[in-house]
Amino acid sequence: MSARAAKGRAVVIASRLFVPEVSAGAFRLGALARGLRGRGAAVTVVTTTPPAHAPRVPDPIDVDVRRLPVLRDRGGNVRGYVQYASFDAPLLFRMLFRRWDAAVAESPPTTALVVRAAAALRRRRYVYYAADVWTDGVIAMGAAKPVVSLMRAMERAALRGAARILSVSAEVTERLVGLGADPRRIATIGNGIDTEVFSPDAVPPEPDERYFVYTGTMSEWQQPDVFIRAFGLIADEFPDLRLRFFGQGAVEGELRTLAERLVPGRVVFGGVVDPSRSAAWIRGAVAALVSIAPGIGYDFARPTKTYAAAACGTPVLFAGAEVGGALVRDAGLGEATAFDPEAVAAAMRRLLAEAASGESERLRSSRAGWAREHVSLTAVGDRAATAVLDVLSGGDEAAS
Incomplete structure (x- = not known):
């Protein structure tokens, strides 16, 4: 009409x-x-x-x-x-x-x-x-x-x-x-995703800090504890590295308890923030963390978190179900791994190396361009x- x-x-x-x-x-x-x-x-x-x-x-x-x-x-x-x-x-x-x-x-x-x-x-x-x-x-x-x-x-x-x-x-x-x-x-x-808010132009709040970031809902379907468990495997190798969580959800309390047990003081929970603030934290991250626990009924999902990271030009670290992983692999948006702490930890190491070499920054424009064109x-x-x-x-x- x-x-x-x-x-x-x-x-x-x-x-x-x-x-x-x-x-x-x-x-x-x-x-x-x-x-x-x-x-x-x-x-x-x-x-x-x-x-x-x-x-x-x-x-x-x-x-x-x-x-x-x-x-x-x-x-x-x-x-x-x-x-x-x-x-x-x-x-x-x-x-x-x-x-x-x-x-x-x-x-x-x-x-x-x-x-x-x-x-x-x-x-x-x-x-x-x-x-x-x-x-x-x-x-x-x-x-x-x-x-x-x-x-x-x-x-x-x-x-x-x-x-x-x-x-x-x-x-x-x-x-x-x-x-x-x-x-x-x-x-x-x-x-x-709103590609005007989520863009490479967002200004990182802590430009000198190295961190992985998780934004949005923390639920039974995402089971983002896999990222804390993976971080626990590499935390000693990278003493300056942090995990940052923004958002809330049904499993947030469990995540806080797990983080304090495995990597005390190294995981920061920032609560719910507005989209522009979320975009800024994503823009400055080594990678954005996205997960869908496989085999529990949401294997078909393509999380919006993936699009938000791509729009900022930030690599995605996706763990879990095949549909979400295929999206990341096919579009060249980052790393897609099995839903397993060891596999996620290995992907974290690779992404840290890409950030240090300048590869992540070199690919930022093309990833953001994909988001503007497709999502x-x-x-x-x-x-x-x-x-x-x-x-x-x-x-x-x-x-x-």
């Missing part, structure tokens, strides 16, 4: 996450909102009050952002069934009593089901933004079979009711089709906006 045709059409985005929260989901939806506004649509975002640690920045002036308090876990995340319900329960009423022509529902599937009910009552259509597959996630967490069955049923209902489904990768698309999604309704739009978040937001507005022009029919 052209900008002229979209003018005056109203789109509502329903999500527990939105900028300024520091998460890949919030960034994706911010890009979608900008893409929709660029095409002339009126955009309302129904979301939550940011946590205390979120950067203090104003909401976009051309987007109507409606926020309400929500229950969060100890880390400030809307993560868990009770937390999801605290957003989903009032969402139906918030959707019913405002004007919109199409809606976009971000995960979890419970939110999509609420949006599906509102769409049915309002005789409107909705789009489901599938950044990952939640059924795989609950399986990976070792949930009981009844919980897995319930999640699978909810996710299938969310997919089948959507007029269009936005997928972040070919691998996610394949999993969605396996759950029963109609492939004709899936738009594989990719995933990306620009602006381009992803534009593709997502096109798919959403196509629904308003009758591109697909909603399922019964």
Whole structure:
């Protein structure tokens, strides 16, 4: 749909996450909102009050952002069934009593089901933004079979009711089709990073310090303890070297305990930082650490951390599942290793040698260029906006 045709059409985005929260989901939806506004649509975002640690920045002036308090876990995340319900329960009423022509529902599937009910009552259509597959996630967490069955049923209902489904990768698309999604309704739009914020122009906070950096979520799916264990194997060889972690997550406490036991005083946890600060730390690192634990249900993932590092021109050290590793190898973004401390330690040694020789700096421009060409978040937001507005022009029919 052209900008002229979209003018005056109203789109509502329903999500527990939105900028300024520091998460890949919030960034994706911010890009979608900008893409929709660029095409002339009126955009309302129904979301939550940011946590205390979120950067203090104003909401976009051309987007109507409606926020309400929500229950969060100890880390400030809307993560868990009770937390999801605290957003989903009032969402139906918030959707019913405002004007919109199409809606976009971000995960979890419970939110999509609420949006599906509102769409049915309002005789409107909705789009489901599938950044990952939640059924795989609950399986990976070792949930009981009844919980897995319930999640699978909810996710299938969310997919089948959507007029269009936005997928972040070919691998996610394949999993969605396996759950029963109609492939004709899936738009594989990719995933990306803000290449204006994450760029080689970022200024390192500690230019003389040697460190590896991990940014973002620390969860059961990443299991970033592999990097601390690997660091423990080489720490004596490189007494000036540090590990720096930024972000938070369910396993952060375990990581802190492990670090204090293996390499006391050598691993720094910096908490949640805004994107520009994260980019600066990535820019100055020997390499950025990225992991996906293999065999627990997320082997298809391509972490946004990889794109952030590439956009800064910083090498990636990826440990784990084959899809993420193949991305790093095929694009020449750094090192991809087995999910094993010894293998990771060997890759750390190689990357330290490349940094010392000047090889990493020589490749910085080409890696950043790859990111600008292939994983620009602006381009992803534009593709997502096109798919959403196509629904308003009758591109697909909603399922019964």
